[in-house]
Amino acid sequence: MEKSSPITKEDVLKIATLAKLSLSADEVSLYQSQFVKILDSIAELSRLNVENVPPTSSVLGIKNALREDQASPFDNMNALIDNAPEKDGPYFKVPKIIE
Amino acid sequence: MNHLTSLSAAQIAKNVSDGSLKAEEVAAAHLSRIKSEDSKVKAFITVLEEHALKVARQIDSKRAQGKKLGKLAGVPIAIKDNILVKGVETTCASKILKGFMAPYDASIIAKLKEEDAVIIGKTNLDEFAMGSSNENSAFFKTKNPWNLDAVPGGSSGGSAAAVAAKMAPLSLGSDTGGSIRQPAAFCGLVGLKPTYGQVSRYGLIAFASSLDQIGPMARSVEDAALLLSSIAGHDLKDSTSSPQAATHFSGAPLESACGLRIGMPREYFAEGLDPEIRKSVWNAVNFLKTIGAEVKDVSLPHTAYAVATYYIIAPSEAASNLARFDGVRYGHRAQDARSLSELYEKTRGEGFGPEVKRRIMLGTYALSSGYYDAYYNQAQKARTLIAQDFENVFKEVDFLATPTTPTAAFKFGEKSSDPVAMYLSDIFTIPSNLAGNASLSVPCGLTKDHLPIGLQLIAPAFQDEKLLALAATVEKAVNFPQIAGIG
Numbered sequence: 248m249e250k251s252s253p254i255t256k257e258d259v260l261k262i263a264t265l266a267k268l269s270l271s272a273d274e275v276s277l278y279q280s281q282f283v284k285i286l287d288s289i290a291e292l293s294r295l296n297v298e299n300v301p302p303t304s305s306v307l308g309i310k311n312a313l314r315e316d317q318a319s320p321f322d323n324m325n326a327l328i329d330n331a332p333e334k335d336g337p338y339f340k341v342p343k344i345i346e
Numbered sequence: 347m348n349h350l351t352s353l354s355a356a357q358i359a360k361n362v363s364d365g366s367l368k369a370e371e372v373a374a375a376h377l378s379r380i381k382s383e384d385s386k387v388k389a390f391i392t393v394l395e396e397h398a399l400k401v402a403r404q405i406d407s408k409r410a411q412g413k414k415l416g417k418l419a420g421v422p423i424a425i426k427d428n429i430l431v432k433g434v435e436t437t438c439a440s441k442i443l444k445g446f447m448a449p450y451d452a453s454i455i456a457k458l459k460e461e462d463a464v465i466i467g468k469t470n471l472d473e474f475a476m477g478s479s480n481e482n483s484a485f486f487k488t489k490n491p492w493n494l495d496a497v498p499g500g501s502s503g504g505s506a507a508a509v510a511a512k513m514a515p516l517s518l519g520s521d522t523g524g525s526i527r528q529p530a531a532f533c534g535l536v537g538l539k540p541t542y543g544q545v546s547r548y549g550l551i552a553f554a555s556s557l558d559q560i561g562p563m564a565r566s567v568e569d570a571a572l573l574l575s576s577i578a579g580h581d582l583k584d585s586t587s588s589p590q591a592a593t594h595f596s597g598a599p600l601e602s603a604c605g606l607r608i609g610m611p612r613e614y615f616a617e618g619l620d621p622e623i624r625k626s627v628w629n630a631v632n633f634l635k636t637i638g639a640e641v642k643d644v645s646l647p648h649t650a651y652a653v654a655t656y657y658i659i660a661p662s663e664a665a666s667n668l669a670r671f672d673g674v675r676y677g678h679r680a681q682d683a684r685s686l687s688e689l690y691e692k693t694r695g696e697g698f699g700p701e702v703k704r705r706i707m708l709g710t711y712a713l714s715s716g717y718y719d720a721y722y723n724q725a726q727k728a729r730t731l732i733a734q735d736f737e738n739v740f741k742e743v744d745f746l747a748t749p750t751t752p753t754a755a756f757k758f759g760e761k762s763s764d765p766v767a768m769y770l771s772d773i774f775t776i777p778s779n780l781a782g783n784a785s786l787s788v789p790c791g792l793t794k795d796h797l798p799i800g801l802q803l804i805a806p807a808f809q810d811e812k813l814l815a816l817a818a819t820v821e822k823a824v825n826f827p828q829i830a831g832i833g
Contacts (some may be wrong), residue, residue, distance in 0.1 A: 259707070266665060266710040267672070267687070268703055269695030277700075278707060281765055285708065288766045289654035293720065295728055302726030305586070306556065306733065307543050307784030307807070312585035321433075326449035332679035339674050344686050 254282045350375035355421045355515040358692050362420030362462075365409060370422030373402035373464050376422040379511045380467070388488050389498075389508040391427045392435055392468040398422065400788030405462050416461030417576050422575040423458060424508040424517040427468040428475055429560065430549040431455050435466075438551050439483040440473045442697030443677045444533055452549020453584065454518070454560060454577040461576045466514050469504030473699045474668065475525055475553045477501050478771045481762045482701045488523030490532060492797055496755035499529030505563050506533040516564050516573050520550055522557045523656050524750075524775025527787040530563055531750035533787045533802025534826065535819065536570045537563045539775075541807045542782035545574075545586030554663035555586070557656075557779040567788065567818040571597025573580060574810065588808075599818035604638035607814070609743035613649035614774055620753045626791030627749050628800040633823045634747075634816075642743055646735040651728050652777045658712050658725035659780075664702075671697065679732040704765060733781040740806045745816055748774050750787040750800030784810040788817040798826075 259279045270278070298315050321327075324337075333340040350372055353361075361367035384390055400460055405420050426437045427430060430829040431447035435441045451459070458465065468678040472482035480503030488503045491511035498507040502519025506529035519526040521539035530537025538561045546559045562573035578628050579593040595820070600606075608631060615624060632782060635641050673679035673693030680692030698706070712721035739746065751802050752773060762769040778785035790801035801820060805813035 262707050262711050262714070265714060266706050267669075267690040267694055268706065269691040270703070271695075274596070274700075274703070278704060281396060281704065282708070282711075284766055285657070288769075292651055292654040292658070292728055293726055294660070295648075295651055295724070295731070297727035298726040300730050301554075302723055303729040303733065303780075304726075306780075307586070307588055309543070309586065314582050321450075323449045326433075326447065327354055327675075330446055330449070330676040332673060332677070335553070341674055342683055342686055342689055 254279055254286065351379045351512040353515065354566055355418065355564065356572055358515060359417060359419045359728060361574070362405065362409070365645040367420070369402035369405040369464060370399060372420050372750060373398045373422055373466065376466055376514055376725060376748050380646050383511050383513060386489065386494060387491050387507050387511045388486050389469050389504040389511065390424070390467040390512060391437060391439065391470050391485060391504070394434065394465060394467050398464050398466045401464050405464070417433045417572065418458065418461040418463035419514060420462065420464060422464045422466040423833070424453070424467050424469050424505055425465055426471055426502050426505045426517070426519050428471060428520060428551045429455065430551070431465055431468070431519060431602060431813060434468065436468065436551070438474045439471045439485055440595045440697065440699065441484045442671045442694070442704065446676045450549065450621055453546040453581045455549060455787070457577055458531040469508050469517060471504055472501035474551070474664070475501040475520055475522055476664070476701050476705055478524070478528060478768055479756070479762065480504065481758065482699060484699050487758065490755050492534060493755065493795070495757055495795065497532065497758055499532035501525040502563065503529045503818045506530055506535055506537070508564060509533070509535055509563055516562065516569060518560060520558055520560050521779065522554050522660060523779050524772040526561045527750050527775050527785060527800065527802060528772060530787040531798065532755035534798030535563050535565060536786065536788050536821070537561065537569050538570050538574060538786040538810070538814070539778060539784070540574060540578065540581045540810050541784040543586055544578050544591045544784070544808070544810060546579070546584040548581055548583035555667065556663060567814055567821050568597040571595040571756040571814045590808055592808070592811060593615065595814055597814045597818055598823050600815050603634050603819065606634070606639040606745070607643050607743040608634055609644035609739055609746045610641060611644050611646045611649065611746055611748060613646055613749040618752055619749060622793045623749045623752070623799050627747065627801050628792040630801045630820050630824060631747050634820065637819070643741050644746070646777065648728065648731045648735050648775060652732055652780060653769060653773055655725045655728040655732060656776045657779060658706070659729065660721050660723050661705040661709030662712045663709070665706045665713060668702070668706055701765070727761050729780050732777055736777070736781045736783055736806070742743070744805070745813065746803070746804040748802045750774060750802040753776050754793045754795070754797040754799055778804055783807050784813050786813060786817055788820055790824050792819065792827070
């Protein structure tokens, strides 16, 4: 994160692919210009000396939250399936994945 | 205005419990207030009229049978629409979740039901809680009841407006970078972001899991404490909820502030702070001085890095959390996708609004190969330094007093085209989320344009009870007028 490198349209499209987002041409232009501004505004962070500073992983310092591994049945299975945009009996329906 | 809608939550609970008031009358009065006012304010996405009246009648008959009622007996409560209430649509104010019926109750909703609260509706928010003005809702913009041309703040703007306009005495919000405190300040309310881990997040649709915390919004500290007492506590279903979480908060004011040390972090009073806000905050602090508090100038030297740190960490967590909205199991699904990948891309492209897409993109970028160390890891290290600033300063003082926001409520459209300007409106509230401490906004005055000003008080982690006591002390001195413009 040195002096923020200009973000190109190709960069925006690559990020959108990684994020699984389809964007219109207008959105690509908008995000390109806004990304440059946003990255500029956060560039100061790269100048902060963080040598020997550990990254935060939990603000409470909780490492592992353990509990008994007890099964508790969920009583509203149908409601889960009913939320699906397409279903087949108790299954979620998706386009064919394997040819 | 019906007097029942001016009652405090504590008063309603007391009167419903002792039989001098019917829960049904209380619910009906608030529903009627929603009917007359919400066409102007637009706080609610869903109003649960039948459900609220039915639950209220059940509470009345429970009492008639001689059973003891809960802490929130008959108290109407509005719930931010990113918290699951079983059988009720939960949208996050996003097209991608339109029609999603919650299959279970959030842990805190189950608790509210046990305490005999009456859930009256689901409130508007910036889509997926990303925003500071409610202008990012995919459905409509909530107005500030003090001035309908001004934003109510965000992202819990609907929850703030509902309580300020007396459509409910209490509401729940969620706070990731100020989303409870900033709208509370803009709408003249008490809004608390509890210590991280104090309140279960199970059933809150996650935005940035390491920062999100649910908290109360109310017209008084006493009511905020009552609601916190009803929802706080350790929950096995949320592995980040703390075994240290307390379950009772009184909200009673201090008799004296003798021996209390209040820090004024100089970074929060720099240039750009509205002079009216500076003056109101100092008035409140000077009052604490007169009752014995010691006021000290202190420094949180890494404050300037907080917004940048937040705008790397929060979008990174959001990019990961929002991966679940893919059109397979719930919500919107794009038509005519020829492959699974296309289904994901089109569904998400159509379903998410501009700010949500912007943050998913930003987070994806910060986490991507080649940038992870420079952005995400750097930000998590900066976060450690920001948290250490608070640890250090809390060796010198018991609380910090700051403005909640740099300005009072701004007008619609004023910042909506410039994401960076909008991000800076959370400059004073973000650090507490990064550090995980307890933080609240309490009204401390009005601007000459008759808009509320919020005083932010910050306490070390798990000092929520003491924080509420200090806020109650300020509240008593300020005697803030409960007269939102539409009233």
